[in-house]
Amino acid sequence: MEVTRSNFKDNLNKVYEAIEESDFLAIDGEFSGISDGPSVSALTNGFDTPEERYQKLKKHSMDFLLFQFGLCTFKYDHTEEKYIMKSFNFYIFPKPFNRSSPDVKFVCQSSSIDFLANQGFDFNKVFRNGIPYLNQEEERQLREQYDEKRSQANGAGSLSYISPNATKCPVTIPEDQKKFIEKVVEQIEDLLKNEENESLELEPCTGLVSEITHLLKKKNLFWPYRIGGVIKKKKLFTWERYIVISKVNEEERKRREQQKQAKEQEELNDAVGFSRVIHAIANSGKLVIGHNMLLDVMHTIHQFYCPLPDVTFFRFNLFSYYFVSRLLDTKLMASTQPFKEIINNTSLAELEKRLKEVPFSSPKVESADGFPSYDTASEQLHEAGYDAYITGLCFISMANFLGSFLSPPKNHVSARSKLIEPFFNKLFLMRVMDIPYLNLEGPDLQPKRDHVLHVTFPKEWKTSDLYQLFSAFGNIQVSWIDDTSAFVSLSKPEQVQIGNLNCSCAYSCVLIMCKVSRP
């Protein structure tokens, strides 16, 4: 189901219901860019530690906009032995909701935009009709603005007609107008005592509203009158301006107050917008599945909660403060035993194809009534809703495969099964050679890196030059750090004996190499 600003409110309860009833959720995000850094290699070095990778993504990837969010909920029907899925494809845009609201700036990367354009991505839906959102701090500020307005109104009659400056600076009443104003205040006091009269027209005067209010406040006469704005009356050739004071019926006042509060609450909800979906996911406690989901999780927190914390806080407080209770990354799952040996390519499209074949089997999944179904034959990859759907399918196939190892074997392994717990809360790390994941529940793996050399060289060098230099050592892997340095890992750690390397290259260059022992 496609959800834009136009139909968001009408469908929000459907979204809540789908989340609440589900066994697990799958999510996916599309962004306006990936890397704002100097180069891709600077963003993803093969020997990054999980902390380094997190810091790099935090620094170079958060200025982009998450502008499409896919959510697919899966509920198992035990009688029919099939999953019922509901898929939502949300378009998201930080449309300013009033003059004082944040004017978000975000970066677009032309290669990413071009990639999405080639997939038929509809940018008009994002920019014309994206659902707005607020992060926690923005929501707090807006709530405070409303509270402040309300307490002003409660404290000093319906001050809505009085200029907002009035309360900013204590009012000093000009000497020549003191008498006039004191008389006005007396008139108002009389009005309030006298049950017959409902309103009062002051003598022609302009302004002075704040001075009058000030004096009434001092006399603790906030209520129940309303300074009803200035009216104009034609007098011969000119217009004269009157201020009208009218009594306010207490019940009427309450009704209006409640109406206003309900309207304010609705405005606030509209402004919080898509963040409400994220809050619902977070509060549901459901297992959340994603494919290669580190960036999705980081963007979700950054955009809908708060600027990203340091990695320790991210790692250990993700659950209590932010997103969800349990995450599962299907790319990490597919790269881990017992899947690692039988799955060659873990890209989402290839994984989905592979999992249709033995020893795996396609799960029985149907879309719920009223929800469109996706056809996996006509691929709609890189639409977030579709990608979330496929990710869910992959998870089910892999989870069920784990059931085949049980005795007796089980065809259906639920999202609550102990069998999948080993895959919880480990986020796949792209192109890191020897640390497969960022662990959200404990310290990261610490592989031996005895066979890894840190090499510096002239900036003209290309990967081929390094291959040539190390040609005597068989297979090597090169991980660029910047223009003039890289990690080179040799296939056999025992080969590493600095000083024995023969540089057959004619460059009169200085090569600095050292062993990298700790990640």
Next chain:
Amino acid sequence: MEVTRSNFKDNLNKVYEAIEESDFLAIDGEFSGISDGPSVSALTNGFDTPEERYQKLKKHSMDFLLFQFGLCTFKYDHTEEKYIMKSFNFYIFPKPFNRSSPDVKFVCQSSSIDFLANQGFDFNKVFRNGIPYLNQEEERQLREQYDEKRSQANGAGSLSYISPNATKCPVTIPEDQKKFIEKVVEQIEDLLKNEENESLELEPCTGLVSEITHLLKKKNLFWPYRIGGVIKKKKLFTWERYIVISKVNEEERKRREQQKQAKEQEELNDAVGFSRVIHAIANSGKLVIGHNMLLDVMHTIHQFYCPLPDVTFFRFNLFSYYFVSRLLDTKLMASTQPFKEIINNTSLAELEKRLKEVPFSSPKVESADGFPSYDTASEQLHEAGYDAYITGLCFISMANFLGSFLSPPKNHVSARSKLIEPFFNKLFLMRVMDIPYLNLEGPDLQPKRDHVLHVTFPKEWKTSDLYQLFSAFGNIQVSWIDDTSAFVSLSKPEQVQIGNLNCSCAYSCVLIMCKVSRP
């Protein structure tokens, strides 16, 4: 006429022709944002000097993308006494053209995007089908890449089948293969001497191509042979790999070379893309009209030529290095005598309406055959092509009005008339109180600023607090600098006597005021 990547090449000659035949051009740009600064007041203070304003725009506005460019050409038909106009609305996007091309990142400001969305702007046309472009440095680099590839090819036979590493590092031939390779080189020499044979299959071998080439190079035998790649032949149960050397017919080689060069030139032209239109405008020497065009001019230089220089260079070298020979800003024109007194609102839409009424008259303008006409009744404001068109209309009306002062009066004043020269090369400055324009041909105006105070105050202060503080001085104008300071200009310079100001405010604040004498 709408011009996207799909129809750009087909229509480029039409664009060139329209520019070439025109009497003057009008331009307009739409951007993905306006201000990346902390606030609008930080970007536009009412007492900015032209230099300061230029620096602020350079710093805070150039990360946005100019993604729609309107060009409207006007040609006067003396017989029919009317203008013939051709309007082009270009969609522009820095689509990467290959893997090594620049991956441009640009900023979007949600308020600007939202504004354009509300005008019905088509973002899909920009992002899916925008015309690419290169700035001068990128064009130079790409040209160099092509030149380098070509000189490699010319220097060492058709090296296209040889791995690019081959030339990077001088080749050392392994001892055990020297004999084999020397024999191969002899075979090739024989082939070239012998007129009967056209090609030669080497003995089964893998690799060694770079070693062979190296040796042939040493013998100055670059041409006329081609190392024709490796072919495989089935031999019993295995495949054997042969390298084929074939003679190259000189004519055939030249033909292929020319074909390749033409293709390269076309690729280069495609990559330079929309910049070619800007170059054509610049080289035409035509008068270029814009409405409030400072940002348009700055973006055009920044995006299609080079990063913006400092203001002195911008001011005096705009003509020789960059854009055009003469610019005219209709907003500045409308704000200057004799128009100033009879035109209240100089926004483009209001100006266009005003210039339809006496003492002005609507010019006779028709769209050329094959070009769509705009209807000024159904406004399509903020489409760049339409805004350029309207800008041109405004110019014609105002220029013709100047003709009414001549004796005898003239109905038509051409773009070459001396009457409009006073308006040349002065770019309107938005919201600057006393310096109407940035002068591109000389020093800027230096107004007296004796009546302007620089005031500092607590950051809670609002404009109303300043009005209150200065209430004794009648009309004041406040120009915010940042949260805690502003320029305050009094209406009567003689009032300024620092120290005599009575602060009636209850804030226990420190007010620092000083006179601002020089802009």
